[in-house]
Amino acid sequence: MAESIAFIDDEFVPVSEAKISIMEPTFTKSDVVYDTLSSRKGYIFRLDDHMRRFEASYRAMQLAPPYATDDIRRITAECIMRSGYGDTCVTLMATRGPFIDLADRDIRKCRNGLMAVCVPYYWVLGKDKQTSGVNMVITENQRVPAGAIDARVKNFNWMDLTRGLLEAYEKGGDSALLCTPDGFLSEGPGFNIWLAKDGRLFTPRGNLLEGVTRRSVFDLAQELGVETSEKPLSPEDLRGADEAFTSTTAGGITPITQVDGKTLGNGAPGILTTRLTDEYWRRRDAGWCGTRPEEVLQDRDVA
């Protein structure tokens, strides 16, 4: 039977057994970076892109996981194989790890760790929103600026995003889109944002995660002959867009059909959004940019 699998303390275990001490700075300082990748029909999507980003994240925080990239690739593949799921999300985490001694709380002396967890593929905005679209609330709560926390270093410091989400729920929204302190659109809890105007695609740039699905949208748009532009975008740009959507590993492309409760465009998922979504999943089903976990594991087992 298929089950969710974690890799923790150098072992593969059922996810229900994957726990960390509440004393670790991994938890008490959220001193951990991560990356989430997905597999579809047995193909891991853009494995090397995720590995590069994960490595950039842990290096930025001076974390040294006890496994080399090749090992982390194999751990990822083995989590998927052991789980028995064909469609998965795998989260990799590089942790600060436990203090050597609670009386000497020097993070430089912590034993850095690596964790992974493989669960069935999930839709961060809900699968039903693929057809209905989401009501996206542009929140007053701002996204952290890069001078404080670098959103490109994928991390669990989500308090701004969670505050945004709670604000969005209060306003009747499905999810939240946060702005930079100077008022430009940034990103939401777990996704990048796109808008379409006059047949062209726009996405914000700045202190936001450089999403792998975001990159895939650039690639798809180019192949479909749609012009793209990465630039500062205002809330008004979104409100005046013809269509809009989110991009994320856990849910692909999701249409935005309302902004702050007001209908966007004609209120249905946009033509370009639908075309990109169909193309994204058609290609994913065919193993686009895919790596089979079996191939990753064929050289040798995880040490």
Added chain:
Amino acid sequence: MAESIAFIDDEFVPVSEAKISIMEPTFTKSDVVYDTLSSRKGYIFRLDDHMRRFEASYRAMQLAPPYATDDIRRITAECIMRSGYGDTCVTLMATRGPFIDLADRDIRKCRNGLMAVCVPYYWVLGKDKQTSGVNMVITENQRVPAGAIDARVKNFNWMDLTRGLLEAYEKGGDSALLCTPDGFLSEGPGFNIWLAKDGRLFTPRGNLLEGVTRRSVFDLAQELGVETSEKPLSPEDLRGADEAFTSTTAGGITPITQVDGKTLGNGAPGILTTRLTDEYWRRRDAGWCGTRPEEVLQDRDVA
């Protein structure tokens, strides 16, 4: 024998057994608020102040711990009593808790929890710094602004503080002092900051934790007839100060004797700093603003 004690999943356990699932948003979104209090010679310091701040923190994040404030007081006291330590730090945590179902990651449906942990009293800047003083680095990495994350809501989203700390270590410092995005002094990883100039005391105001020890310094200064002022302070204000110190639950008052590697004042802990430190510990030893855990427990046991 004395040992560190945790309260988790409605039970008191040795701290080594206190673990949370790596799937909880408590961890994966750092969706948790906390408070740390201390006991000295068997007296809990300013228990009600900490309880009020803890409650304000969890309410701000719409968290509803499964215990009322009176219960949380008793859990705190019982952790201390069970530990057998006279001098402790106790951390209370209000958690978002686990998702009901991993396929429905709606934080509104999580089962909120309460955790506590009691460890021997520790010095966040190292006890040796009480005499030598710290070399404090004013970092380029900024503190998050209140529009993104409210530092008054005590939380584990420490990535800006940790980045600051890593920067300070690289520059040869003992710890880090972060500035607001507009360049004013804010706070460091686990402490507030004070400076003395011409016999008066100054501390920043803005997006920073309203520390209980910080409040105690205001109280002590008033009783000692020293004028205090809470106002925006620049790095230059600190560099030109006669003396400076940090205030925190885990370490009380600690002198700053260097800023960015340059000697502050005469390079020794300042006269006012020493006077405040002596007075702080003299009063703590005498049970100042203290509550005995036995008193807290005398009404009835924790449910």
